[in-house]
Amino acid sequence: MSSMPMPLQLSARSVSPSLAPSLETARLRLRQHCIEDLDASLALWSDPSVTRFIAGGKAFTREESWGRLVRYVGHWSLMGYGYWAVEEKATGAFVGEVGFADFQRIIEPSLDGMPEMGWVLSPQVHGKGYATEAVRAALAWGDAHFDETPTVCLINPANRPSLRVAEKCGFLAHEQATYQDKPVLLFRRPPGGR
Numbered sequence: 001m002s003s004m005p006m007p008l009q010l011s012a013r014s015v016s017p018s019l020a021p022s023l024e025t026a027r028l029r030l031r032q033h034c035i036e037d038l039d040a041s042l043a044l045w046s047d048p049s050v051t052r053f054i055a056g057g058k059a060f061t062r063e064e065s066w067g068r069l070v071r072y073v074g075h076w077s078l079m080g081y082g083y084w085a086v087e088e089k090a091t092g093a094f095v096g097e098v099g100f101a102d103f104q105r106i107i108e109p110s111l112d113g114m115p116e117m118g119w120v121l122s123p124q125v126h127g128k129g130y131a132t133e134a135v136r137a138a139l140a141w142g143d144a145h146f147d148e149t150p151t152v153c154l155i156n157p158a159n160r161p162s163l164r165v166a167e168k169c170g171f172l173a174h175e176q177a178t179y180q181d182k183p184v185l186l187f188r189r190p191p192g193g194r
Contacts, residue, residue: 020084029089033085046061072099075101086130088125100118105179115146116154117135117139131162139193157184171188174188
């Protein structure tokens with residue numbers, strides 16, 4: 001009696017070389033995303049308190065979260081920069097995502113040629129300073145790799161916690177704009193944070 005072969009179960013940690021460098025802070029580890037992050041990323045992106053300022057409160061589906069995860073890894077492969085998964089060093093828990101992207105946004109003024117910084121952390125760790133700590137670590141890496149290129153970020157004007165993180169990390173309010181029919185503030189950080 002022959003049996004059907006079992007589907008191959010691969011672990012991204014064991015089969016793909018890491019494209020993203022690992023970064024560490026006093027309390028956090030920033031590392032490349034892997035397949036095993038899908039459930040934690042889905043939990044993060046399906047939480048309305050996370051998405052209310054980013055996706056208009058719309059929870060992400062598993063399919064959308066998978067697409068986001070693949071896009072993160074693809075950025076590293078195609079652009080040489082991207083997003084990191086953020087882990088709490090003490091527990092190894094996935095607590096968020098931070099990094100740079102080129103989302104090819106249709107927005108004026110154009111963001112072309114400027115890495116766009118973004119961050120999202122689990123509500124369970126809000127108020128601990130993790131966002132600022134993770135963003136500063138990512139920016140230090142960016143300062144060493146982006147030459148004289150400024151970095152930018154888009155923030156919903158009602159997202160006060162992210163506005164504070166941006167300001168603490170050297171981003172300066174640059175301009176008001178509209179993205180996908182919603183108001184956003186464009187922030188710009190000079191090369192090296194100067």
